[in-house]
Amino acid sequence: MVSPVLQLNSVGYRVGGKAIVANVSYALNSGEIGILLGPNGAGKSTLLKLACGDLRPTSGEVLYLGEQLDHYPLADKAKNVSVLPQSSSLNFPFLSEEVVMLGRTPHSTGLKVDQGIVDQALALTDVTHLRKQPYTQLSGGEQQRVQLARVFAQVWSMEAGQENLMILDEPTSALDFYHQQLIAKALRQKADEGCAVLLAMHDLNVAAQLADKVILVSSGGMHCQGTTDEVLQPEILKEVFSLDFYAVEHPESGKKVLVY
Amino acid sequence: MTRIAPRTLFIFLMASLPLAVLCGLILGPEIILPFDLLSTDNTIVSDRIIIEQLRLPRTLMAGLIGASLAVGGVMMQGLFRNPLADPSLIGVSSGASAGASFVIVLGAGWLGSSDLLGVSVIAIGAFLGAALATYIVYRLAARATGTSVATMLLAGIAISALAGALNSFFTFIADNHMLRQISLWQMGNLSGVTWERLGFAVVVLCGLLSIFPRFSQPLNALLLGESEARHLGINVDRVKIQVIALVAMVVGTAVALTGTIAFVGLVTPHIVRLLIGPDHRTLIPASMLAGAVLLILADAFSRYLLAPSELPVGVVTALLGAPFFLSLLYQQRTAGGRR
Numbered sequence: 185m186v187s188p189v190l191q192l193n194s195v196g197y198r199v200g201g202k203a204i205v206a207n208v209s210y211a212l213n214s215g216e217i218g219i220l221l222g223p224n225g226a227g228k229s230t231l232l233k234l235a236c237g238d239l240r241p242t243s244g245e246v247l248y249l250g251e252q253l254d255h256y257p258l259a260d261k262a263k264n265v266s267v268l269p270q271s272s273s274l275n276f277p278f279l280s281e282e283v284v285m286l287g288r289t290p291h292s293t294g295l296k297v298d299q300g301i302v303d304q305a306l307a308l309t310d311v312t313h314l315r316k317q318p319y320t321q322l323s324g325g326e327q328q329r330v331q332l333a334r335v336f337a338q339v340w341s342m343e344a345g346q347e348n349l350m351i352l353d354e355p356t357s358a359l360d361f362y363h364q365q366l367i368a369k370a371l372r373q374k375a376d377e378g379c380a381v382l383l384a385m386h387d388l389n390v391a392a393q394l395a396d397k398v399i400l401v402s403s404g405g406m407h408c409q410g411t412t413d414e415v416l417q418p419e420i421l422k423e424v425f426s427l428d429f430y431a432v433e434h435p436e437s438g439k440k441v442l443v444y
Numbered sequence: 445m446t447r448i449a450p451r452t453l454f455i456f457l458m459a460s461l462p463l464a465v466l467c468g469l470i471l472g473p474e475i476i477l478p479f480d481l482l483s484t485d486n487t488i489v490s491d492r493i494i495i496e497q498l499r500l501p502r503t504l505m506a507g508l509i510g511a512s513l514a515v516g517g518v519m520m521q522g523l524f525r526n527p528l529a530d531p532s533l534i535g536v537s538s539g540a541s542a543g544a545s546f547v548i549v550l551g552a553g554w555l556g557s558s559d560l561l562g563v564s565v566i567a568i569g570a571f572l573g574a575a576l577a578t579y580i581v582y583r584l585a586a587r588a589t590g591t592s593v594a595t596m597l598l599a600g601i602a603i604s605a606l607a608g609a610l611n612s613f614f615t616f617i618a619d620n621h622m623l624r625q626i627s628l629w630q631m632g633n634l635s636g637v638t639w640e641r642l643g644f645a646v647v648v649l650c651g652l653l654s655i656f657p658r659f660s661q662p663l664n665a666l667l668l669g670e671s672e673a674r675h676l677g678i679n680v681d682r683v684k685i686q687v688i689a690l691v692a693m694v695v696g697t698a699v700a701l702t703g704t705i706a707f708v709g710l711v712t713p714h715i716v717r718l719l720i721g722p723d724h725r726t727l728i729p730a731s732m733l734a735g736a737v738l739l740i741l742a743d744a745f746s747r748y749l750l751a752p753s754e755l756p757v758g759v760v761t762a763l764l765g766a767p768f769f770l771s772l773l774y775q776q777r778t779a780g781g782r783r
Contacts, residue, residue: 238671262677269671273525276667276722289665290677338676 187250188213189347189380195234195244204230207244208406210399212380214347217371219391220384221415222401223425228384229270229353231401235382236267236351249347262290264346266338270353272331277318280311280330287337305337308370310363325358332367342378350374352383356390368394388429388442392416400424416442448719450726457733461507464740468503469495471744473751502637505645506743506757507736509634509698510708512649514735515656516695517709518728519687522663524593527717530710531695533600534688535577538607540699541630543573545614548625566629567700574696577603582688593670593684631756632705634743645701652694653732659687660724667722707761708735708742711769718772738765 188211197205205227212218220228233239234246237253246253248265266287274283284305288298306312309329314322319330332355339348350371356364368390375381375396385391391398391412398415400407402424408415418429421442431440470476476491476499516531524533532538547569581603585596615626662683665673670680695709712735713727720726742760749755 236675238674258674258679259677262675265675267672267675269669272672273669274667275525276527276717278667278722282721282723283668286665286668286676289661 186213187247189249189349190235190382191247191250192231192235193245193247195231195241195246197230197234197239198242203404205234205241205404208401209244210397210406210409212349212382212397214378214380215375216396217375217381217383217394218397218399219395220382220399220401221386221388221391221424222407225403226401226424227404228401230404232267232351232353232382232384236265237261238267248349259290262338264339264342265349265351266335268331268335268350268352268355270357272327274319277320279316280319280322280333281306281315283319283330284315284333284337287334290338301337301340302333305333305340308336309333310366325360325363328355328358329363329367332370336370336374339374339379348379350379350381350383352381354385355383356385356387364390388416388421392440392442416440418442447721450720450723450730453716453720453730454726454733457730457737460737461733461740464737464744465503465507468506468740468744469499471748472499473747475748497639501639501642502634502743503740505637505642505702506634506739508642508645508649509702509705510712510735510737510739511653511732512694512698512735513705513709513739514712514731515653515728516691516698517711518713518724518731519656519659519663519691520709521713522666522724523684523687524597525667525669527714528710531691532604532704532709533597534692535581535600535603535607536574536692536695537699537704538604538611539577540570540574540696541704542607542610542614543576544570544629544700544703545611545618545626546573548622548629549614549618570629570703571696571700573607574699575692577607578688578692578696582685628756629703632703632758632761634702634746634757635754641701645697648697649694652690652697655690656732657725657728659683660728663687663724664722702757704758705739705761706758707765708739711765712738715765715769715772 190212192208192210194207194209195205196203196207208231210218220231222228230239234241237246240254248256248261253261278286281302284302285298287305288301291298303312306315309332311326311329311333314326314330319327322330332352335350335352339350342348356367359367364387371381371383371394395412397409398412399409400415400420407424408420418431421427421429427444429442429444431442433439434441472494474491474494476495513531516536517529520529520531520533521527523529544566547566581596581599584599584603585592615623618626662673662678665676665678666680666683668676673680713731716727716731716734720730739757739761742764743757745764746755746757746760749760
């Protein structure tokens with residue numbers, strides 16, 4: 185049996201006696217997009233940090249390809265796992281393309297290959313026209329797209345016998361509608377190539393469109409998980425977000441859309 | 445402001461370096477032109493001695509120290525992800541000052557001003573002071589979970605203050621002669637460089653300086669943030685320890701040999717970064733060259749401006765560096781941008 189790319193087994197995280205995350209289990213297979221949903225402070229970011237190894241769980245275990253995540257040497261892990269944090273503090277005037285090139289740091293594929301990958305990554309997140317501009321002079325949404333291009337470039341191609349994983353904390357939080365859709369499409373394309381993607385976000389409809397698996401968390405615990413149809417029900421969402429939701433039909437596609 | 449190609453800057457600096465050295469040999473209380481040395485006059489012999497025994501070692505030392513201070517600044521700014529950082533943040537300079545004052549005031553009595561390997565006892569005191577201060581700062585910031593840069597910054601400020609207090613205390617109990625020695629040492633001083641001392645500096649500093657370029661990639665990744673660098677496969681904690689130890693050794697040695705020379709470590713990397721961008725693969729070597737050129741010129745002018753007496757070189761580095769730096773900042777600001 186093939187082990188999942190990422191697996192959390194009853195993971196918990198406590199700080200000073202307070203449980204930030206308690207008893208969360210889920211598994212993500214290659215080619216799957218898993219989306220964490222939940223209100224502010226529910227523990228989404230903490231869960232992502234546990235999943236990428238920034239934090240070590242105080243109970244339970246995080247497995248990457250069936251092995252303890254922290255057993256992997258940093259340099260090896262970086263070739264297959266890329267991470268986008270919620271916010272970034274880069275305040276040195278790297279050009280956009282230089283930022284994206286940093287994503288190739290773990291690889292030794294040579295400048296020519298890297299340059300090609302950087303070009304494609306810049307195009308993928310629609311920042312090619314900003315490539316010669318200093319990162320510090322970009323708007324928030326543009327910066328986010330450059331950082332996304334970096335994260336894409338890091339896991340651009342899959343090495344034999346390896347599985348790629350992207351972990352993204354609110355990758356579309358600063359983006360306009362057009363670019364939200366663009367990034368959603370790019371992530372879907374990445375997943376179709378076999379990359380596992382785990383992300384946290386707030387927009388239920390983008391999540392519904394994108395996710396293979398939805399994980400709904402509230403106050404540090406798992407509320408429920410399943411497919412979008414199973415989880416994104418007005419009654420379930422009301423329990424977590426304390427807000428009335430209505431499922432209506434999209435006038436053109438006929439798909440269910442959530443409004444509140 | 446737009447960047448220039450790193451190669452252009454390298455060519456410019458490589459061309460400036462010999463010119464700066466030439467400047468260092470020519471300028472001084474007495475201007476000695478190279479072709480004067482060709483005739484066989486009697487005064488020429490003394491000129492030749494001035495050049496060979498005084499100006500040449502001194503100029504070369506200035507270049508070496510300038511490169512060391514500049515690269516120390518680059519590393520600190522990269523590590524702290526702050527363009528205003530310099531080696532004094534981890535207590536190197538203040539520790540060295542306290543160490544030097546300690547030796548001048550308390551040690552002079554029973555140690556005399558003897559030399560070991562061409563290095564004065566004061567220099568040894570300064571180096572030990574720098575090393576001790578950095579070590580304490582590092583210990584305070586080190587945790588089981590890694591080293592906190594913010595804590596290190598605060599610890600650096602606290603230890604610098606402590607060293608400053610010690611320094612004031614030694615200054616307070618010093619007599620007039622010692623006082624002058626202390627204040628001269630603190631302003632930075634390249635006079636009295638001998639070939640032995642230069643040899644010592646070349647062996648120690650060149651060896652250490654050659655290690656710095658291998659930190660280019662880790663520092664580039666570190667500019668994104670610590671967790672980002674870790675996810676790019678960089679062992680952040682190991683890089684931090686190694687960089688701090690290296691900077692402490694290089695800057696500690698530089699400060700021990702020539703006193704605290706202000707401004708070179710802060711401004712040189714900044715100027716170079718404005719010109720060619722923050723990529724450490726080019727920033728580190730270019731800053732070394734620029735620091736060398738800057739300090740050689742500053743030293744030459746320090747000997748020439750108030751001849752026959754000598755201006756402290758730290759004063760000149762500030763006078764040369766500050767206006768240039770400000771004009772670059774001004775250009776950057778008028779060039780626009782969101783920042």
